[in-house]
Amino acid sequence: MSLLARLQARVRLQPGAEALVSGTQRMSYGELWEAISRVADGLRGAGVVPGARVGLLLENSPEYVACYYGVHGAGGVVVALNPAARAPEIAGHLRHCGAALLVITPTHPQREAIAETLPDCPLITPELLLGADAHALRCTEPAPDTPAAIIYTSGTTGCPKGVTLSHRNLDSNVQSILAYLGLTTEDAIVNVLPFHYSYGNSVLHTHLAAGARVVLDRSMVYPHGVLEAMASERATGFSGVPSTYAVLLSRTRITDHDLSSVRYLTQAGGAMAPELTRRVRAALPHARLFVMYGQTEATARLAYLPPEHLEEKLGAVGIAIPGVQLDIRDEHGGAVADGVTGEIWARGENIMLGYWNDAAASREVMEHGWLKTGDLAHRDRDGYIYIDGRRSEMIKCGAHRISPLEIEEVITEIPGVEDVACTGIPDELLGQVVKAVIVPRAGWAVTTMDVQRHCRDRLPAYKVPRCVEFAATLPRTASGKVKRFLLNDGGQMQGERDVSTRPEYASR
Amino acid sequence: MSVESSVRQFLLSNYLFTDRDEALGNDDSLLQKGIVDSTGMMELIYFLEEQFGIRILDEEMVPENLDSVNNIVRFLGRKAAASGNQAIG
Numbered sequence: 001m002s003l004l005a006r007l008q009a010r011v012r013l014q015p016g017a018e019a020l021v022s023g024t025q026r027m028s029y030g031e032l033w034e035a036i037s038r039v040a041d042g043l044r045g046a047g048v049v050p051g052a053r054v055g056l057l058l059e060n061s062p063e064y065v066a067c068y069y070g071v072h073g074a075g076g077v078v079v080a081l082n083p084a085a086r087a088p089e090i091a092g093h094l095r096h097c098g099a100a101l102l103v104i105t106p107t108h109p110q111r112e113a114i115a116e117t118l119p120d121c122p123l124i125t126p127e128l129l130l131g132a133d134a135h136a137l138r139c140t141e142p143a144p145d146t147p148a149a150i151i152y153t154s155g156t157t158g159c160p161k162g163v164t165l166s167h168r169n170l171d172s173n174v175q176s177i178l179a180y181l182g183l184t185t186e187d188a189i190v191n192v193l194p195f196h197y198s199y200g201n202s203v204l205h206t207h208l209a210a211g212a213r214v215v216l217d218r219s220m221v222y223p224h225g226v227l228e229a230m231a232s233e234r235a236t237g238f239s240g241v242p243s244t245y246a247v248l249l250s251r252t253r254i255t256d257h258d259l260s261s262v263r264y265l266t267q268a269g270g271a272m273a274p275e276l277t278r279r280v281r282a283a284l285p286h287a288r289l290f291v292m293y294g295q296t297e298a299t300a301r302l303a304y305l306p307p308e309h310l311e312e313k314l315g316a317v318g319i320a321i322p323g324v325q326l327d328i329r330d331e332h333g334g335a336v337a338d339g340v341t342g343e344i345w346a347r348g349e350n351i352m353l354g355y356w357n358d359a360a361a362s363r364e365v366m367e368h369g370w371l372k373t374g375d376l377a378h379r380d381r382d383g384y385i386y387i388d389g390r391r392s393e394m395i396k397c398g399a400h401r402i403s404p405l406e407i408e409e410v411i412t413e414i415p416g417v418e419d420v421a422c423t424g425i426p427d428e429l430l431g432q433v434v435k436a437v438i439v440p441r442a443g444w445a446v447t448t449m450d451v452q453r454h455c456r457d458r459l460p461a462y463k464v465p466r467c468v469e470f471a472a473t474l475p476r477t478a479s480g481k482v483k484r485f486l487l488n489d490g491g492q493m494q495g496e497r498d499v500s501t502r503p504e505y506a507s508r
Numbered sequence: 509m510s511v512e513s514s515v516r517q518f519l520l521s522n523y524l525f526t527d528r529d530e531a532l533g534n535d536d537s538l539l540q541k542g543i544v545d546s547t548g549m550m551e552l553i554y555f556l557e558e559q560f561g562i563r564i565l566d567e568e569m570v571p572e573n574l575d576s577v578n579n580i581v582r583f584l585g586r587k588a589a590a591s592g593n594q595a596i597g
Contacts (some may be wrong), residue, residue, distance in 0.1 A: 250550075455525075
């Protein structure tokens with residue numbers, strides 16, 4: 001069954017129940033379905049045929065949700081992109097997947113630049129689609145193994161990686177998550193996670209499939225507002241990455257708000273320090289905290305730690321979710337004993353079809369139906385999995401995954417830069433932030449601000465290096481590959497942030 | 509240095525990485541223009557607290573107080589008036 005068919009079943013059961021809340025706007029399941037029908041009609045009218053890729057460049061909003069499901073209603077493939085990205089990255093991804101059109105708001109700051117770069121990709125506003133005639137949506141069940149969505153995980157100009165998820169992938173992961181979270185029509189979540197990433201995507205679809213209410217809060221910029229929304233909406237759930245919880249605990253007085261309705265919290269998107277986990281538990285002792293682990297390549301979720309074992313297995317990411325098999329294997333693909341570190345391999349109906357139009361990259365991570373996650377871990381004797389490290393060099397900054405390559409590409413454009421390598425350095429709030437080590441060309445003066453300003457012009461803010469260091473050479477292997485792990489050994493570095501001196505992070 | 513130029517300088521050098529004054533309008537929305545994200549807002553708060561010796565309460569962290577240079581300047585003015593602190597404004 002597809003997500004769209006599940007949503008339609010919900011609409012028949014509870015057309016008047018609230019599906020989405022955004023500011024003062026409240027949208028019922030019936031109204032959402034009507035909006036979806038309009039979008040699907042509008043997209044068909046604009047020439048979208050089954051299998052066509054449709055770009056969405058929208059902030060979390062009822063329009064985003066109507067467009068996502070509307071694309072499926074028209075038989076298309078959703079390509080939801082980061083609205084904070086710059087035109088070259090957006091255009092690069094749209095070109096890479098051969099998008100038939102892009103849904104974009106009229107006021108998007110990159111609109112003109114995208115139109116100029118991609119003259120053959122029509123831009124259409126959500127308002128136009130939502131104004132289309134609403135015929136009853138002809139909901140044709142898509143073939144389960146056809147693409148439903150592409151999520152880009154990295155790459156600006158170099159090699160974009162488009163994780164291609166089928167209708168079966170999306171639905172099977174939703175069903176697995178529903179099985180352990182036990183969501184019902186009585187649930188309501190305040191969501192701050194961006195829907196264009198796999199975690200937010202998963203929060204949206206699981207709650208709609210369960211007939212729950214999703215309250216959209218734009219972001220954690222104003223954490224006090226998030227808590228107010230949770231109290232006034234009598235929210236039962238909340239999902240965050242470690243930095244979401246760090247911000248909530250450091251900048252708000254949780255106990256000032258009536259959060260007695262909250263029954264579950266979920267955390268994914270990188271390891272949360274056990275100390276922060278304890279503080280979250282202490283702040284909301286009545287809520288069950290689900291520590292989870294996953295990957296975009298696995299739709300979203302692979303493992304979860306049952307809350308009743310949280311204290312006993314603190315630091316673990318738990319056990320495989322229903323329908324998923326997890327193995328720990330050595331470098332030759334053989335099983336390792338309990339307690340021995342190896343790579344996590346995963347199998348299940350949630351494993352992606354592959355990377356869009358990149359058979360070689362797909363072959364690197366998929367073997368006989370297994371996904372090689374690149375995450376290093378061991379299993380204890382009870383079968384609980386503990387992450388030990390990451391084979392991949394992706395930088396995990398807040399909810400974002402950043403490829404060092406894409407920042408290096410951008411910095412290389414700066415005159416006077418001979419060589420550059422980027423890595424993630426620890427940051428108390430965000431997990432990691434970007435550090436760039438630059439080898440200047442002889443006779444050129446390159447400053448930290450030059451580098452940051454150039455990156456700011458070309459990249460979203462979270463990809464701008466927080467720390468820039470200059471060196472005479474980069475550490476390389478015999479084959480010339482940069483040893484990124486050695487870039488962290490620079491000692492006291494210019495521009496490094498030290499949040500430990502801020503009392504707000506230490507207590508409260 | 510006036511409150512306004514001090515706030516502007518912080519935003520320009522930390523988020524726009526420039527000393528070009530015209531890069532930031534006093535009524536530009538920091539959030540909508542993508543100048544600060546949630547981490548940037550935390551850093552802005554710490555900067556204001558340290559620079560002006562004030563304590564920003566949770567309930568004061570709202571767009572009306574913080575989403576533009578003008579909003580911040582007005583907010584700091586109100587804080588100063590409330591506390592009688594002549595150092596601000």
